[in-house]
Amino acid sequence: MLTNSRRLQQAENEEAMLTEACRQFRALLGCHVVCYPVHDGALGRPQIHLRADGQDAAASTLLTRSNEKSVAQWVMKNNRPAGAGTDTLPGAFCHYIPIAGHREVFAVFGFARPDDDGASRVFDAAEKNLVLALSGECALAIEKERLIHANAKIRARVQQEKLHADVLRTISHDLRTPLTSIYGNAAMLSSNADMLPPARRHELADAIEDEARYLVDMVENILALTRLEQYGFTLRMEAELVEDVVQEAVNIIRPRAGRRRLKTEFAAPLLLARMDARLTVQVLVNLLDNAIRHSPEDSSITIRAIPRGKEVVVEVADEGSGIPKADKEHIFEMFYTTSTGKGDGRRGMGIGLALCRSIIQAMGGEIGVRDNMPVGTVFFFNLQREAEELSLCNSMQEQP
Known part of the structure; x- marks a missing residue:
């Protein structure tokens, strides 16, 4: 179990964890495995891992029949095992279990080990304990992965809020300085135009033009950065x-x-x-x-x-x-x-x-x-x- 747990922890993402869990279930129990990942309260596309002995070629079809998926949906909604070997929907081909954390179901696994007559053989007590232990390890690994992503999103949101504050602070400063200069120079030209020598008037006009050009450039850069961030x-x-x-x-x-x-x-x-x-x-x-x-x-x-x-x-x-x-x-x-x-x-x-x-x-x-x-x-x-x-x-x- 220690090796199996380590392999789950080393998987690079949630999908890889589920794939590794499927392989481990198949190897340890000698059964067919179907896995439905759960996203936004709905079953996703199933992963199917057939037994390595090459038997039961029709098992893939049996594993994904609509009535089998309905059992998996019941397990997802109720966070309880169902299907073969249980008191809930026992006529199913697979025995289904939820892979769940404290607040949500991450995936639903189904196991089938058909006998010669096609009926799925029920797990014994030792096998049930193995399923329970491995499913718990898988749930812990996925919960840890989701917690890491949730924390990363929180940090990104905090950083984004800080960036927005920096935007407002920087833009307000960068707008205030040239606008104050433009206002002061324009007021001087307006109120003292007749008394100012031509050279001084040209100097003030050039200063207004320079500050206005700076504002245009700054707005262009901000718009360009906004387009980059969005598109x-x-x-x-x-x-x-x-x-x-x-x-x-x-x-x-x-x-x-x-x-x-x-x-x-x-x-x-x-x-x-x-x-x-x-x-x-x-x-x-x-x-x-x-x-x-x-x-x-x-x-x-x-x-x-x-x-x-x-x-x-x-x-x-x-x-x-x-x-x-x-x-x-x-x-x-x-x-x-x-x-x-x-x-x-x-x-x-x-x-x-x-x-x-x-x-x-x-x-x-x-x-x-x-x-x-x-x-x-x-x-x-x-x-x-x-x-x-x-x-x-x-x-x-x-x-x-």
Whole structure:
């Protein structure tokens, strides 16, 4: 019994536990076994395990007749044995028992060991004790499995509630700051337009535009994350020129760069990689926007594409103040914000970077962050190189 119990405990899920129990019943009792799993108060599709001696070829049909299933349903509803060898529905072909925990029935097992005349032979006292012990072990194993799943659901619900609280807290902060700035600058323009010099008016208008653009980007990222959570990504994976995708992202972000220099470096010409171009542009725009917000004016931001074996590594390097080591471990988590507390450092980093990670992982890649030398930060991700371009490069390298 100890070995049988260990095998039940080692089964990877509830279905595997029931299958293992069927095998053990068949081996120990030398009988046909039918098992009905119970889901949401109804009998599921039966498992049938016939005796290994090859006899009683018609037993499979007998085990699943409608009148036999009716007996199994009675056992499920009443949580009591029935069928052959009992006082309840004794004319059944099988002897049925419930596999039950404290509150519910997990499954119904039926056993049949026909004699030469076709009648099912009744178990003796020792066999009944064996059935009782093994069914108890099976019930304990299933109850433990369900308890583990129930606890996991509770933890997931608690985590989801915490996430919702983080969403509200982060969004309220990220909305309040730019809206306050927009309101203040707009009020100043409205009330002092005639007294302000043109340069100051342009400065205030640019600030309003910058904050409004930030709000639009934040809402787009939140909507994208919401769609991902509800429906997942619908990827359109195609071979794309990495240079074209990078250049599209640069063109989108350039008006926000101010005096920062946006540089592109491609280690090889005509790099092809498999990607969803639209989503990859969104990743690059988020990374570039993050670099702009955390690097000084008159600094450089460099986008590199480097072939490495069967992959293309894309990097976005800035010359900002960098990211502390403790933050690097969590920077891609949802709604995580850095601990530097400088400028925009606490504004919504977690939304855009969490989205970047989700997109890259959906395309089969990985994303990471490291220090730039001597100063700054490098965000990087990898894409799968297109097979035709990789084959062409290899053949060119082999030519004398």
